Amino acid sequence: xxxxxxxxxxxxxxxxxxxxxxxxxxxxxxxxxxxxxxxxxxxxxxxxxxxxxxxxxxxxxxxxxxxxxxxxxxxxxxxxxxxxxxxxxxxxxxxxxxxxxxxxxxxxxxxxxxxxxxxxxxxxxxxxxxxxxxxxxxxxxxxxxxxxx
Amino acid sequence: xxxxxxxxxxxxxxxxxxxxxxxxxxxxxxxxxxxxxxxxxxxxxxxxxxxxxxxxxxxxxxxxxxxxxxxxxxxxxxxxxxxxxxxxxxxxxxxxxxxxxxxxxxxxxxxxxxxxxxxxxxxxxxxxxxxxxxxxxxxxxxxxxxxxx
Amino acid sequence: xxxxxxxxxxxxxxxxxxxxxxxxxxxxxxxxxxxxxxxxxxxxxxxxxxxxxxxxxxxxxxxxxxxxxxxxxxxxxxxxxxxxxxxxxxxxxxxxxxxxxxxxxxxxxxxxxxxxxxxxxxxxxxxxxxxxxxxxxxxxxxxxxxxxx
Amino acid sequence: xxxxxxxxxxxxxxxxxxxxxxxxxxxxxxxxxxxxxxxxxxxxxxxxxxxxxxxxxxxxxxxxxxxxxxxxxxxxxxxxxxxxxxxxxxxxxxxxxxxxxxxxxxxxxxxxxxxxxxxxxxxxxxxxxxxxxxxxxxxxxxxxxxxxx
Numbered sequence: 001x002x003x004x005x006x007x008x009x010x011x012x013x014x015x016x017x018x019x020x021x022x023x024x025x026x027x028x029x030x031x032x033x034x035x036x037x038x039x040x041x042x043x044x045x046x047x048x049x050x051x052x053x054x055x056x057x058x059x060x061x062x063x064x065x066x067x068x069x070x071x072x073x074x075x076x077x078x079x080x081x082x083x084x085x086x087x088x089x090x091x092x093x094x095x096x097x098x099x100x101x102x103x104x105x106x107x108x109x110x111x112x113x114x115x116x117x118x119x120x121x122x123x124x125x126x127x128x129x130x131x132x133x134x135x136x137x138x139x140x141x142x143x144x145x146x147x148x149x
Numbered sequence: 150x151x152x153x154x155x156x157x158x159x160x161x162x163x164x165x166x167x168x169x170x171x172x173x174x175x176x177x178x179x180x181x182x183x184x185x186x187x188x189x190x191x192x193x194x195x196x197x198x199x200x201x202x203x204x205x206x207x208x209x210x211x212x213x214x215x216x217x218x219x220x221x222x223x224x225x226x227x228x229x230x231x232x233x234x235x236x237x238x239x240x241x242x243x244x245x246x247x248x249x250x251x252x253x254x255x256x257x258x259x260x261x262x263x264x265x266x267x268x269x270x271x272x273x274x275x276x277x278x279x280x281x282x283x284x285x286x287x288x289x290x291x292x293x294x295x296x297x298x
Numbered sequence: 299x300x301x302x303x304x305x306x307x308x309x310x311x312x313x314x315x316x317x318x319x320x321x322x323x324x325x326x327x328x329x330x331x332x333x334x335x336x337x338x339x340x341x342x343x344x345x346x347x348x349x350x351x352x353x354x355x356x357x358x359x360x361x362x363x364x365x366x367x368x369x370x371x372x373x374x375x376x377x378x379x380x381x382x383x384x385x386x387x388x389x390x391x392x393x394x395x396x397x398x399x400x401x402x403x404x405x406x407x408x409x410x411x412x413x414x415x416x417x418x419x420x421x422x423x424x425x426x427x428x429x430x431x432x433x434x435x436x437x438x439x440x441x442x443x444x445x446x447x
Numbered sequence: 448x449x450x451x452x453x454x455x456x457x458x459x460x461x462x463x464x465x466x467x468x469x470x471x472x473x474x475x476x477x478x479x480x481x482x483x484x485x486x487x488x489x490x491x492x493x494x495x496x497x498x499x500x501x502x503x504x505x506x507x508x509x510x511x512x513x514x515x516x517x518x519x520x521x522x523x524x525x526x527x528x529x530x531x532x533x534x535x536x537x538x539x540x541x542x543x544x545x546x547x548x549x550x551x552x553x554x555x556x557x558x559x560x561x562x563x564x565x566x567x568x569x570x571x572x573x574x575x576x577x578x579x580x581x582x583x584x585x586x587x588x589x590x591x592x593x594x595x596x
């Protein structure tokens with residue numbers, strides 16, 4: 001009854017190539033029946049949410065502020081936290097696994113936070129750390145998510 | 150595309166009568182097409198979640214710890230926060246409106262927190278405060294939720 | 299070596315009479331050798347901090363934002379949290395005891411939060427709750443603080 | 448009236464050489480009249496606090512739990528947050544600057560978090576990042592802290 005949750009983290013700005021990867025990641029998460037959790041704003045988050053929604057998936061956005069309209073339009077369930085960027089800690093550890101795409105220091109904080117709580121982090125072109133599991137393509141996520149069921 | 154979110158708050162222990170009201174509240178939230186948000190544990194939270202799920206609804210549980218198995222079995226989407234009872238602030242302000250059932254000081258903190266952020270709180274036998282809107286029965290929630298669409 | 303910490307909570311606006319009580323509370327906390335913790339902003343917080351500083355005491359302000367200049371001028375140690383009003387949970391439970399003066403729903407949330415964690419709350423004209431210990435005058439705090447040493 | 452605050456971050460376990468550096472850092476912070484903020488537990492945090500206290504300084508520990516006895520014995524002001532490792536976000540951004548010593552992923556999360564909020568981070572053998580300002584020795588902190596006054 002409890003659904004599998006997959007967090008997607010990455011920059012709130014991103015180039016087109018990264019957006020394509022993010023959208024593909026979102027699509028795969030949805031196709032595998034998992035819920036996509038993110039920080040709910042723009043860039044990687046929005047692209048991933050768009051991908052998930054295009055495949056009929058469900059998306060949760062955990063946003064910094066108190067106004068749900070700040071979330072991108074592809075977030076189905078907007079959790080307004082009001083705790084600012086400390087919401088990164090919840091995005092990073094609130095789900096079953098984390099998929100990291102390119103991002104800046106906010107993304108780094110999320111990777112650090114997830115790893116410090118022994119959460120598995122899968123990297124697609126993001127910060128490279130010894131314990132980040134590097135993926136060659138989004139397709140590899142299918143097996144990872146299947147393994148969580 | 151963004152769903153209506155309704156938080157249900159109340160004690161982690163409750164008597165049978167309160168559980169019945171909570172279950173009814175959950176059922177109505179689901180029937181009105183809204184997502185039920187709660188603290189994800191026992192008592193009022195569990196009864197409300199059971200009601201929502203029995204009516205085919207979707208439930209989000211924002212839990213204090215890092216272990217998703219702590220959530221009750223009727224939570225579909227478990228957000229593990231790891232921030233302890235500070236998660237009350239997110240349950241109280243993370244959704245569109247709050248429905249308050251009987252509870253102790255944790256519930257009081259949520260009511261205070263919601264009201265301090267101008268979130269509307271509907272009371273069903275909970276702490277009475279000047280700005281808590283008292284309902285006579287769960288049925289009255291239908292109109293309230295309809296008004297949010 | 300660990301100092302006694304006393305949180306003072308109350309409205310960010312207050313009338314003159316309340317400000318006088320708050321200032322007296324701050325002075326007594328300082329005279330008894332304890333550190334005054336508050337939300338660091340205006341009203342009751344500022345008056346209490348002014349009282350503590352006037353008596354040579356030390357004050358900690360746990361503020362919602364990231365800019366330390368938002369704290370009132372009588373805060374010695376400004377902790378910028380960036381977590382918004384969720385910082386109420388830290389003001390309410392981060393110290394040894396809580397002294398509650400008149401305030402609105404933010405103050406109520408702090409009282410509820412403190413009581414839910416079994417923290418002792420002493421009331422001076424604030425929200426009346428069964429487990430809030432009502433004081434007749436700030437002077438009674440001397441004995442309370444002495445008892446913590 | 449507002450004091451300069453310096454956060455010291457690093458592992459909750461550390462080797463003797465790192466402890467010596469941390470102690471020296473704490474001593475310098477105290478000698479420069481700043482308050483030392485840390486996560487309040489063991490390892491780097493404890494060594495830095497010991498250094499600061501040995502030089503007559505003041506130390507603040509922002510700890511994960513609700514029990515102040517969990518803080519190391521060199522913390523003067525223990526803020527019990529109850530928010531678990533999300534308190535890292537407050538240690539990282541609650542003060543004027545951050546000094547990073549060797550640590551694991553918790554330390555990395557703090558560096559990422561501080562940098563994402565444009566807080567200056569000074570590194571002494573810690574994670575190397577483009578925007579971490581590398582110091583050769585703790586002595587260099589004197590000038591940095593002086594520049595904040």
